[in-house]
Amino acid sequence: MSKQRLQNIPGNHACALGAVAAGCRFYAGYPITPSSEVAERMSAELPKVGGMFVQMEDEIASMGAVIGASMGGVKAMTATSGPGFSLKQENLGYAAQAEIPCVIINVMRGGPSTGMPTRPAQGDIMQARWGTHGDHPIIVVAPDSVAEIYSETIRAFALSERLRVPVVVLYDEVVGHLIETVDLQPAPEEQLASRKWAEGPREGFLPYRADADMVPPFPRPGDGFRTHTTGLTHDENGFPTQAHERVEAVIGRLLGKLDRHKELIESYEAVGCEDAEVIVTAIGISARAAKKAVATARKNGIKAGLFRPITLWPFPEEAFRKLSAGASAVVVPEMNAGQLALELERFAPGKVSALTRYDGEHIDPSQILKRIEEVLS
Amino acid sequence: MNEISADSFDINEYLRLELFPHFLCPGCGHGMAMRAMLWAVAELGIDKDNLAIVSGIGCSGRMGAYVDANTFHVTHGRPLAFATGLKLARPDLTVIVITGDGDSLAIGGNHLIHACRRNLDITCLMLNNEIYGMTGGQVSPTTTLTRFTTTTPYGNYEPAFDACRLAEAAGASFVGREATLQVPTLKNLIREGIEHKGFSFLEVISDCTEIYGRKNALGNSPEMVLSQKSKMRPESYGGLMSNKVDQPFRPNPFQTGVLARNERQEYGELCRRHIAAKQQAE
Ligand SMILES: Cc1ncc(C[n+]2csc(CCOP(=O)(O)OP(=O)(O)O)c2C)c(N)n1
Numbered sequence: 001m002s003k004q005r006l007q008n009i010p011g012n013h014a015c016a017l018g019a020v021a022a023g024c025r026f027y028a029g030y031p032i033t034p035s036s037e038v039a040e041r042m043s044a045e046l047p048k049v050g051g052m053f054v055q056m057e058d059e060i061a062s063m064g065a066v067i068g069a070s071m072g073g074v075k076a077m078t079a080t081s082g083p084g085f086s087l088k089q090e091n092l093g094y095a096a097q098a099e100i101p102c103v104i105i106n107v108m109r110g111g112p113s114t115g116m117p118t119r120p121a122q123g124d125i126m127q128a129r130w131g132t133h134g135d136h137p138i139i140v141v142a143p144d145s146v147a148e149i150y151s152e153t154i155r156a157f158a159l160s161e162r163l164r165v166p167v168v169v170l171y172d173e174v175v176g177h178l179i180e181t182v183d184l185q186p187a188p189e190e191q192l193a194s195r196k197w198a199e200g201p202r203e204g205f206l207p208y209r210a211d212a213d214m215v216p217p218f219p220r221p222g223d224g225f226r227t228h229t230t231g232l233t234h235d236e237n238g239f240p241t242q243a244h245e246r247v248e249a250v251i252g253r254l255l256g257k258l259d260r261h262k263e264l265i266e267s268y269e270a271v272g273c274e275d276a277e278v279i280v281t282a283i284g285i286s287a288r289a290a291k292k293a294v295a296t297a298r299k300n301g302i303k304a305g306l307f308r309p310i311t312l313w314p315f316p317e318e319a320f321r322k323l324s325a326g327a328s329a330v331v332v333p334e335m336n337a338g339q340l341a342l343e344l345e346r347f348a349p350g351k352v353s354a355l356t357r358y359d360g361e362h363i364d365p366s367q368i369l370k371r372i373e374e375v376l377s
Numbered sequence: 378m379n380e381i382s383a384d385s386f387d388i389n390e391y392l393r394l395e396l397f398p399h400f401l402c403p404g405c406g407h408g409m410a411m412r413a414m415l416w417a418v419a420e421l422g423i424d425k426d427n428l429a430i431v432s433g434i435g436c437s438g439r440m441g442a443y444v445d446a447n448t449f450h451v452t453h454g455r456p457l458a459f460a461t462g463l464k465l466a467r468p469d470l471t472v473i474v475i476t477g478d479g480d481s482l483a484i485g486g487n488h489l490i491h492a493c494r495r496n497l498d499i500t501c502l503m504l505n506n507e508i509y510g511m512t513g514g515q516v517s518p519t520t521t522l523t524r525f526t527t528t529t530p531y532g533n534y535e536p537a538f539d540a541c542r543l544a545e546a547a548g549a550s551f552v553g554r555e556a557t558l559q560v561p562t563l564k565n566l567i568r569e570g571i572e573h574k575g576f577s578f579l580e581v582i583s584d585c586t587e588i589y590g591r592k593n594a595l596g597n598s599p600e601m602v603l604s605q606k607s608k609m610r611p612e613s614y615g616g617l618m619s620n621k622v623d624q625p626f627r628p629n630p631f632q633t634g635v636l637a638r639n640e641r642q643e644y645g646e647l648c649r650r651h652i653a654a655k656q657q658a659e
Pocket residue numbers: 434435436437438453476477478479480481504506508509510511512517
């Protein structure tokens with residue numbers, strides 16, 4: 001048992017196994033490097049547990065089919081990379097608007113456009129937050145190891161089902177293809193629950209009337225609720241409305257429900273931030289390099305710390321503000337032209353030093369160490 | 378299944394009357410198509426609780442909301458993709474897709490041909506009014522040559538699709554076409570389509586009276602509906618889609634009835650058999 005539980009596998013396989021452990025029973029996708037191993041592993045695993053795998057005609061259809069399966073009450077997922085992530089955006093917005101749980105894996109490669117299919121990047125940080133049109137709620141988690149891809153994929157399902165919001169699992173090609181040991185432990189009991197199902201009287205049921213937790217119970221088709229689901233802005237009864245005072249309320253709840261559940265959603269790793277003069281903030285493989293650089297800096301007598309958002313969006317703002325308050329600089333190594341640095345500038349104005357790289361190579365710990373020394377001198 | 382006469386069919390039982398008046402223009406063909414569809418559902422005795430309507434964006438797509446069932450109004454062109462996930466996840470539901478000529482043949486064309494190929498047990502009702510009704514009357518992939526639309530102010534010069542031939546070639550196991558002129562005949566076709574185990578593609582000739590009719594001086598709505606008669610050739614293709622046409626792709630007059638039928642493996646069953654075999658092997 002434990003021998004089977006400890007496995008040396010690539011991140012993309014850990015993602016698939018995490019999804020299955022979380023109770024995902026539907027996968028629809030379209031092949032794209034460097035995410036295809038997620039689909040391949042899902043096509044092998046899902047039949048074993050009675051789940052459905054379907055390779056669709058494109059990413060738009062994949063996202064549609066995933067939402068369709070979830071509308072039927074089944075936990076569903078898709079995986080893709082940059083160009084495919086762009087194609088999924090319209091339907092992703094539908095899931096946010098209609099509050100249909102779903103999990104989207106985006107394994108980042110070099111962009112823009114077809115870019116560098118086999119080279120790593122972290123250029124979708126902003127797209128993951130703002131990719132679909134309009135103000136919308138979305139959760140993005142950013143694991144930095146194979147083990148964390150496994151556990152964060154499980155958590156992604158838990159959050160998506162609990163809050164009826166699309167959740168993106170965002171990691172770069174390096175972590176996706178990295179082979180590391182992972183303990184394939186069963187999903188924690190509290191993360192296994194499906195969405196809250198609607199019960200009670202069918203007559204007069206309002207599908208979008210939220211409970212006190214700001215999340216409405218989900219009417220399962222076939223259970224007699226016979227409700228309407230639409231991407232049009234809708235009132236509590238599920239039917240379209242453009243009455244401004246109603247729109248304000250319903251969109252307000254959509255955006256507000258993530259705020260309400262901040263504690264549940266937020267996750268970050270902080271190492272040595274309390275007395276740090278310089279804090280390094282990064283995700284994915286850049287965070288792995290940052291860890292190394294921070295450890296070396298400490299050894300050299302530099303008060304350096306690491307703040308790594310595991311939940312990238314909504315960004316763990318309060319924790320970051322608090323932990324970075326005493327530092328004089330925040331170094332942000334990222335494999336793009338400065339997307340995360342731009343966001344952090346809002347929380348630590350004037351202190352941010354972006355260490356960017358977008359040539360398809362990962363950032364080396366020595367580069368980060370050098371920057372740490374530079375910002376302190 | 379039991380036949381229900383036109384007089385004794387009570388459409389109100391299948392409608393969300395609280396949403397009325399509905400938003401369709403007076404005389405719009407889509408309303409007649411809705412009546413035929415619900416009549417077929419009633420004759421088949423389908424439980425409303427187990428009926429799922431998935432519709433795209435358009436005047437056709439908005440229709441779904443008025444049906445007292447599980448209704449899903451999704452994104453433009455994608456109802457077949459959503460329905461594929463829904464039906465695979467929930468084979469116990471009867472899934473009907475309502476789509477328009479723009480929704481299914483332009484933006485959603487790729488999903489249509491792949492839905493035909495897979496042969497999942499979905500009934501797809503394509504309401505062909507030869508125009509983009511919802512967005513105010515632009516040209517569509519089925520607009521008749523020389524007709525005026527808001528984006529063909531000097532007349533349409535693009536050839537049109539024959540959606541039924543396209544569906545058959547892509548592998549739809551049941552293909553049929555009827556017009557709103559004869560609601561009972563249309564109802565029978567829809568009933569057969571729902572009963573058919575596999576993907577059914579049904580084209581409904583439906584008039585956009587308010588925009589297409591006006592712009593092309595096609596008469597008032599009764600006149601438009603009656604004129605469908607002169608365009609129809611109510612005979613089966615007999616397995617052969619003929620192409621004696623005044624347009625390269627879309628025959629006019631067009632044939633109606635059941636145009637193609639072939640029994641082949643339904644996709645959901647194929648999937649489930651594949652899964653069962655794997656589970657047994659484990
Ligand atoms: C992605 C996207 N593009 C464009 C539109 C605008 N739009 C809404 S309905 C429609 C055309 C509908 O035409 P059709 O499918 O023929 O339906 P009808 O209204 O004629 O029944 C278009 C282009 C949209 N809603 N979404």
